Amino acid sequence: MHKVTRFFWFCSGAHIATLKKYPIEHNKYVGIGATIFFTALFAALSGGYAMYFVFAGNAMAVIFAILFGLLWGTAIFNMDRYIVSSINKEGTTNQQIMQASPRILLAIMIGVVISRPLELKIFDKEIRQKLKVAYTKGQNRRLDTLELAYKQKYAMELGKNNDLKKEKDSLEKDINRSRFQLNQEVFGDKTNQTSGITGYGTYAKQKQAVLDEKQARLKTVTDDLGQMDDYLAARKDYEGLTNMRQYTNKQLDSLANVAGFADRNWALGQITYNDNGTRDLDTYLAVSFIGYLFILFECLPVFVKLMSPKGPYDVALAKVSEANMHFAERDKERDMAATDQLFDHNLSTDVERKKKLISGQSDYDLERYRYD
Structure with missing residues (x-):
C-alpha cells in the first residue's frame, strides 16, 4: 500500500517530500492521483479501440492499437497531471476559477474525444443494425440511379422492345383465334365466321393462308424480339446493372464488420432517431449521458482540486516555492555581483597599464598592451 500511495501521489503531481510532512493531506492527493490515473487508463482504452478500427483487417492492427493506446493514455496522463498540479490555491476563489477555466475547457474537449470510441463499443449491436439498413438503402439508391440512367440512355431501344412484345402477344392471340376458326370451318361448325361446309374447302384454305401469314409474322417478331433482348442484356452488362444485386445478410454482416470509424460514428448519431x-428520446439520453459521464470524469480532478479547501500542504508548498524564488533571486544577484567585480578588476588592470605607458615604459610593453 505504501508503494501504491506513493504512485498516486506521483500521479497527482504533488511535491512528495513536502506532502509527507502533512498526513492529513495524504488521502486527498491519493484520490486526486487515482482519478488522474484511471482517466488516463480510459483514454488509453478509447484511443486503442479507435486505432483498431483504423487498421481493421491488417495483421498488425492489434499491435498498432496497443502502441497508440499507450501513447494516447500517456499524453492524457501527463496533461491531466500538469493541469491539476498547476492550480494555485493561494489565490481567491474567483482567481482560482479564472485560472482553471482554460483547463476545464481543455478537459471537456479531452472528455469528448475519449468518450466517443467507448460509446461506439457500448452501442456496437445497434450500430451494426443501423449500418446494415444504411448499406441496403444505399444499394437500392445506386440500383435506382443506374436503372434510371439505363432507361434514359436506351429509351428508343426499350420502346421498340415493348412494341415488339405487344405485337407478339397480339399475334399469339390472333393465331389461337384463327386456328380455332379454321378447325370450325374444317369440321363444318356453322358460325358467323364459318360457312358450315365440312371439309377442307375454299374457305378453309383462305383461313389457312391467313393463319400461315400470321405465324410467319410471329416468327419474324419473335426473332426480332430475341435479338433486341440480347442487345439490351449486353447493354445492361456494359452499364453494370447485371452485376448489381441486393446485398445478402452475409454480405451485410461482412460490411458492418469492416466499417470504418467514420461510418460507425455516423451510425452512432443516427441511432438516436426513429425511422x-x-x-x-430514450436512446438519445443514453448516448448523451454516457458522453457526459466521461466529460465529468475528465473534469473531476480539476473540480476536486478547486473544491478542496486550502490545507497545510498548500501553505507549505507556497512557502517552498517562495523560498526557491528567493534563493534563485539571491543566486542571480551573486552572479551579477561576481560579474561586476570581474569587470572592475579588468578595468583597474587596464588603467594600470595605461599609467605605465604614460610614465615611459619600453616599446615591448607598449606592443604587449596593444596586443592585449
Whole structure:
C-alpha cells in the first residue's frame, strides 16, 4: 500500500517530500492521483479501440492499437497531471476559477474525444443494425440511379422492345383465334365466321393462308424480339446493372464488420432517431449521458482540486516555492555581483597599464598592451 500511495501521489503531481510532512493531506492527493490515473487508463482504452478500427483487417492492427493506446493514455496522463498540479490555491476563489477555466475547457474537449470510441463499443449491436439498413438503402439508391440512367440512355431501344412484345402477344392471340376458326370451318361448325361446309374447302384454305401469314409474322417478331433482348442484356452488362444485386445478410454482416470509424460514428448519431425521422428520446439520453459521464470524469480532478479547501500542504508548498524564488533571486544577484567585480578588476588592470605607458615604459610593453 505504501508503494501504491506513493504512485498516486506521483500521479497527482504533488511535491512528495513536502506532502509527507502533512498526513492529513495524504488521502486527498491519493484520490486526486487515482482519478488522474484511471482517466488516463480510459483514454488509453478509447484511443486503442479507435486505432483498431483504423487498421481493421491488417495483421498488425492489434499491435498498432496497443502502441497508440499507450501513447494516447500517456499524453492524457501527463496533461491531466500538469493541469491539476498547476492550480494555485493561494489565490481567491474567483482567481482560482479564472485560472482553471482554460483547463476545464481543455478537459471537456479531452472528455469528448475519449468518450466517443467507448460509446461506439457500448452501442456496437445497434450500430451494426443501423449500418446494415444504411448499406441496403444505399444499394437500392445506386440500383435506382443506374436503372434510371439505363432507361434514359436506351429509351428508343426499350420502346421498340415493348412494341415488339405487344405485337407478339397480339399475334399469339390472333393465331389461337384463327386456328380455332379454321378447325370450325374444317369440321363444318356453322358460325358467323364459318360457312358450315365440312371439309377442307375454299374457305378453309383462305383461313389457312391467313393463319400461315400470321405465324410467319410471329416468327419474324419473335426473332426480332430475341435479338433486341440480347442487345439490351449486353447493354445492361456494359452499364453494370447485371452485376448489381441486393446485398445478402452475409454480405451485410461482412460490411458492418469492416466499417470504418467514420461510418460507425455516423451510425452512432443516427441511432438516436426513429425511422420516421423523429428523435428517440430514450436512446438519445443514453448516448448523451454516457458522453457526459466521461466529460465529468475528465473534469473531476480539476473540480476536486478547486473544491478542496486550502490545507497545510498548500501553505507549505507556497512557502517552498517562495523560498526557491528567493534563493534563485539571491543566486542571480551573486552572479551579477561576481560579474561586476570581474569587470572592475579588468578595468583597474587596464588603467594600470595605461599609467605605465604614460610614465615611459619600453616599446615591448607598449606592443604587449596593444596586443592585449
